[in-house]
Amino acid sequence: MERNYAIDFIKFFAIFAVVVIHTFPLDSVMGFYMIDALSRFAVPFFFVASGYLFGLKMMNTREHFNYFRKYIIKIFKIYVCWLIFYAAYDVILILFKYKGFEIKKELINYFDEFSLFNLLYYGKGTSGYHLWFLTALIWSVLTVFIFFRCKKINMLFILSFVLNILGLLGQSYTMFFEFPVSTRDALFLGLFYTALGFFFADQVKCRKLKKLNVKTYSVLLFLLALLQVMEAFVLDKLLPGSHGEYFLSTIFLTAFLFYFVLTNNQSGKGLFVTKIGRNSLGIYVIHAFIINVFNMVLEALHIDLANHFLWNLVYTLFIFIISYFAYELLQYAERIVKKWNPVLLS
Known part of the structure; x- marks a missing residue:
């Protein structure tokens, strides 16, 4: 199967958008708000890419359950490792920040959040x-x-689409009805975009997608990106909605980006940004730690970047670069450990 370099190419922009979301202050400068709204394609794109690659494997192997089991175990191991990492980091901060009986109180409050459902x-x-x-x-x-094995993927696609639309009521469309629970989860967000990726995999197998010219791609990308920013602004600033993490227009923008990926699968081949995009999951899991550490440094130095647009751009680039090289260093250390003790990490 020919490697699709365009997936990693777009992943580079998606993971940078994630770092932007987590570093930029939201409302202090209008430019911050617009960039934040534009960046909201990122996580949906990751779900679509994951669903697509999973779907391709399902359609090109007879060992469906074995691949599924390995895939889930791999993601679960990554989650557990980084959950332990962040929990240990949090506990260390509590031990340094508080003294005496305050430590016990803060630790009890901290671990109160550790319910099975939350975790x-x-x-x-x-x-x-x-x-x-x-x-x-x-x-x-x-x-x-489960729906794939039951041959009901089309049903799931429709059902997950309805759930995603309902999930908007817990996001930016709260003027109609506000969900009492978070809709930034698997049911309302992840499921639809993962199913969309799986649907794309099925379509690629069945038919050849038409490639558009560069001008058409550029115009459509600009219009769909503008539509998402406008939707976010109107709902949050002009109407009594709230700041959302995904929008109705996110569907069209994300689907279009993935259409580009499928019709230009060699885009980004040989580029350094594509290599970075290939490590997007690593950057994703570590970048919050890097942000926390450097935010503490800025706070200790009494530096406030809240109203400085250009300095926030520089800070975001700095966090992104440090996150990439920090994860590269972790991978290098893992290779060294495996070399000298292959049993430990097997």
Whole structure:
């Protein structure tokens, strides 16, 4: 099977968008708000890419369950390792920040959030707030696999689309009805975009997609990106909605980006940014830690970047670069450990 370099190429922009979301202050400058709204394609794109690659494997192997089992175990191991990492980091901070009986009180309050539902479904409880993506991906792939084995993928696609639309009521469309629970999860967000990726895999197998010219791609990308920013602005600033993490227009923008990926699969081949995109999951899991550390440094130095647009751009680039090389260093260390003790990490 020919490698699709365009997936990793777009992943580079998606993971950078994730770092932007987590580093930029939201409302202090209008430019921040617009960039934040534009960046909201990122996580849906990761779900679509995951669903697509999973779907391709399902359609090109007879060992469906074995691949599914290995896939889930791999993602679950990554989640557990980084959950432990962030929990240990949080506990160390508490031990340094508090003294005496305050330590016990803070630790009790901290571990109160460690319910099975929070840890295994919402992926929350630690400062690794972004780890929700991994649990959402696990549950989404599990659901897609069940419907695939039952030959009901089309039904799932329709059902997950309806759930995603309902999930908007817990996001930016709260003027109609506000969900009492978070809709940034597997059920309302991850499932639809993972199913969409699986649907794309099925379509690629059945038919050849038409490639558009560069001008058409550029115009459509600009219009769909503008539509997402406008939707976010109107709902949050002009109407009594709220700041959303995904929108109705996100569907069209993400689907279009993946259409580009499928019709230009050699885009980005040989580029350094494509190599970075290939390590997007590593950057994703570690970047929140890097942000926390450097935010503490800025706070200790009494540096406030909230109203400085250009300095925030520089800071975001800095966090992104450090996150990439930090994960590269971890991978290098893992290779060294495996070389000298292959049993330990087998």
